[in-house]
Amino acid sequence: MKPSFFVLCSLLTLPAWAQPNPTAPQPTTARPTLTVEKIMQDPKSWIGTAPSNPFWSEDAKTIYFSWNPAKAKSDSLYKISLTADRTPAKVQRPERIALPPASAGTYNRAKTQRLYEKQGDLFWLDTRTGKVRQLTNTVDRESNPTFSGDEQSIVFVRSSNVYRMNLMSGEIAQITNFDAGSKKPDAKPSEQETWLKRDQLSLFEVLKERKEKKDEGDKITKAEKPQQPKPLYTDGRTVTSQTLSPDGKFVTFNLVKTAKDAKTAIVPSYVTETGFTEDLQARTKVGAPASSYEFFVYDVAKDTAIAVSTKDIPGIKDLPDYLKTSKGLVASTDLKPGPADTTKPASLITKPADRKVIIVGPNWSEDGRYGVLVVRSVDNKDRWLMLLDPATRKLKLLDRQRDEAWVGGPGVSWYSALGTLGWVDNQTLYYQSEADGYAHVYTVNVATGEKKQLTKGKFEVQQAQLSKDKKYFFLTTNEVHPGEQHFYRMAVTGGERVKLTTMTGANDVSLSPDETKLLIRHSYSNQPWELYYAELKTDKKGNIQPTQPVKLTSSLTNEFNAYPWREPAVVTIKARDGVDVYGRLYKPANPNGKAVVFVHGAGYLQNAHKWWSQYFREYMFHNLLADKGYTVLDIDYRASAGYGRDWRTGIYRHMGGKDLTDHVDAAQWLVQNHGIDAKRIGIYGGSYGGFITLMAMFTQPGVFAAGAALRPVTDWAAYNHPYTSAILNEPQADSLAYRRSSPIYFADGLKGHLLICHGMVDVNVHYQDVVRLAQRLIELKKDNWELAAYPVEDHGFVEPTSWTDEYKRILKLFEERL
The missing domain is CATH 2.120.10.30 (TolB, C-terminal domain)
Structure with missing residues (x-):
């Protein structure tokens, strides 16, 4: 699932490890022994930390990145000067404070000036000289700076309002005047009050003269006072996405109304500094009342804002197919007894x-x-x-x-x-x-x-950026192989793509500001992320070629390098519907007939590839299992990233459908092709992988003898809205999809041995998920399961002791039950 993917990304991109040169003389000492305690300890204590978040200086002479070769508590900013000896050096505090943010801000059309926000103030950078001018120094936060259409001013947002600052004079003009309240109608005097006022002015000359004098003064004051925008009342709605048109005539913006009756889940935290249980605010569940959005255009000259109508957008009334069809989308034999389907039949849908x-x-x-x-x-x-x-x-x-x-x-x-x-x-x-x-x-x-x-084929363009001169696109694609990522240049009219990276695996490229150099963050299956540098050379015919990449960082410890980490084979498995499923296979030197299938998390994520896995702990664990004789396989099941639209949406309205049968087919492939005992196969995974593990143990009796479900979703109606509603729609509108996709409804099918592990302060997949499942298993009188709770862990574990305890339990499960 997506949220867990981002949690895991932030957690698992810390280390970088390499494989010893296979051509070098091999030591005669015995193969190092892996233990759960060793592989689950703090990564920086014995493995090393990969360089991350690389970026260029504006003059393209210096590379900056986060790194931690000193094994400190956290990463620090390092730099490499390409004009010196290219030795990484820690950036000192004054330089670090003065540096512009790596990716924030906007440029003028010539890319010679850059605007950016830093700590709530605005700065103006001359990219040619490196000179920085601070534009604001206020208590209020200024944000979203952009150049005006004529590039003589900057436009920014302060306290939800749009302002313009003249870069020569420094004059600031307020463009909008949003008011969070509601416009109150002017109070009209009663007939009695109107009559009395008119009578007073007719009776007393002094009152009449004073009124005339005041009215004349007000008229002069109004004429001489600079024009200010009148209030735009938002009725408590939030203003977002304020943008001034290049000609300065219009401001576009969204008004967002937060749903008042959307109930938010609460996650109790039991182990706290105070000694008291504390409630953590989490999120709403899928199908909860959602915020509403309305898009406006504000005419600066007319000082009026009017909403943009969407009624004429082609297809705005088109209903999804699942609502056009009556019940019976899935035969009743596909479901176990449970709540009735409440999907609306076509007869109930009128006037879309x-x-x-x-x-x-x-x-x-x-x-x-x-x-x-x-x-x-x-x-x-x-x-x-x-x-x-x-x-x-x-x-x-x-x-x-x-x-x-x-x-x-x-x-x-x-x-x-x-x-x-x-x-x-x-x-x-x-x-x-x-x-x-x-x-x-x-x-x-x-x-x-x-x-x-402009591009076509059975591959994905994963990133695209336009060159400064707008003659080329720079693209990252997986056209060489679904398990590789390379960097290309292509003319803006399309046609031939020139491959600019040469190393097998993943090549995450940061192009220098002058577009003549490549900073490559590269990894291979058993070689973690390191930084490389290459230059782009153009010959007399205009052909472009990269130089040989030069390695800039070495992050690993000798202790970690002492173990010969395996290069998993990338294999293809034929699924029951005829499609090829990619997998990574870990083959033991001395097979014991047992196998473990690992299920990656996040749903839309790729793991059967030729670069360093985000699941580095799992990778080490798979090496440990292979040392013990297990054959290990993990696959890019249906809905994994990297394989196009049909693969991405293969789980629509049925999670635990094709994504699960892909794993069942993979287990059968192991039996047929690698001598695995069909009764000695285990399965495990976290988050979405935990969900698949539960569905496998509940609905595929006899395929997997044991399973470990880590932080699993047990009921999709309890998960978040953005991710779940895309795949299963909303539960109140498409209960059938939730009914057949949620493990809790199939718990009576548990046959093998099940381990469940879950962090108790998980604000992504709530601990409540497994508590409900536990109660269901108790009521079903199942005794072949256990639940391990981790009181201080969120969705992605951080404590080495928690990782160690969890994986010792997983290993024990497989050793005892396979």
Whole structure:
């Protein structure tokens, strides 16, 4: 599942390890012995820490990155000067404080000036000289700085309002005046009050003269006072995405109304500094009342704001297919006895209303003539690119991506981002889409509507950026192999892609600001992440070639390198529906007929690849198991990343369907091809992997003799909204999907031996999930399971003692039950 993926990413990208040179003379000493205690200890204490978060200086002469070769409590900022001896050096505090943020800010069109926010103030950087000018120093936070259309001013946000600062004079002008309250109607005097006032002015000359004098003074004062924007009342709604058009005539913004009756779950924390139980605020559950969004255009000259209507968006009333079809989408034999399906039959659906949407943008062309919005339906089925005319607030369709499952894939935005979207020129917009089944780059002429697909094939474009001169795209794709990532250059018109990386595995490239150098964060299956440097050379014919990459960092300890870490074989397994499933196979030198299948988490994540796994502890554990004679396999089951739209959406309305049968087929493949005893196969995984483990143990009797479900989802109706509603819709509208996807309804099918491990302060998959499942197993009188609770752990464990305890239990389960 996605949230767990991000938690795991932040936790598991710390270490980097390498494989000893296989051609070097091998030591005659005995093979080092791995133990759970050793592999689960603090990674930096004996493994080393990988370089992370690399970025360039503006002059492309220095590389910065986070690193921890000193085994300190946390990483520090390091640098490598490409004009010196290229030795990593720790950045001292004064230099670190003065550095601009690595990725924040915006540039002018020539890329010679950069604006950025740092600690709530605004800064202006000359990229040619490196000179920095601080623009604000206030208590209030200033944010989102951009250049105005004429680049003579900067536009920024302070206290939800849009301001403009003249860069020459420093004058600041307020553009909007949002008021969180509600507009109160002017009190009208009664007939009696009106009559009395008129009578007083007619009776007393002095009152009449004073009123005339006051009125004249007010008129002069009003005429001489600088024009200020009148209040824009938001009625308690939150203002977001404030953007001033390049011509300065319009401000676009969203008003977000938070659902008042959305109940938030609470996670109790028992082991606290105070000695008292403390409640942690967590999240809502899927299907809870959601925030509503409304998009406005504010006309600066007219001082008025009007909402943009979405009623004419093509397909705005189109219902998803699952609502168009009556009950009976799945035969009753597919379900166990349980709550009745409440999916609405077609007869109950009348007069479809306009679907709710979220609007992001606009992204303006350089000349300010065109602004493009990304419009996303809240039901996840549609993503529109719409051209906005701010003067009339009319929308024109440029592209519609419809998916009866859910719109997604690399480069496709979620609610808060535009995704891959930009301008090749003032009429040509580029974007990414899965229109042909894989994430590719497209262009559309916003004036004529002409579209062009620039990349094509059964591979994904995973990242795309436009060169400074707008003549090329720099792309990261997996076209060599689904388990490899390489960096390419391609003309903006499409055509041949020139491969700029050469090392097998993953190549995470940061292009230098002058676009002549590559900073490569590279890894291989058994060689963790290190930094490499290469230059881009252009010959007389204009052909571009990279130089041989030079290694810049070495992160591993001798103790860790002493063990010959395995290179898992990347294999393909034929699933029952004929598709090829990729897997990573760990083969023991002395097989014992037993096998363990590992299930990666996050759902939309890839692990059967040729680069260093995010699951480094699991990788070490698999080496330990192989040393003991186990054959270990982990696969990129249906819904894993890297394989296109059909694979990504293969679990729509049925988690625990194809993603589970892929694992069952993998187990049978082990039996048929690697001499595994069919009665001695175990399965384990965390988060989504824990969910699959439960479904395997509950619904596939006899396939897996033992399973360890770590921090598992037991009932999808208890998980979060953004992730779950995309795959299963909402439980109150599509209860069938939740009914057949949630392990808790199938607990009576448990046959083998089950271990459940869960952190008690997990704010992602709540501990309540396994508590409910435990009660269900108790009521079913099952005695072949156990639950291990970890009082101080969130979704991703951090304490070495917790990791050690958990994996000792997993190893014991497999040793005793397989």
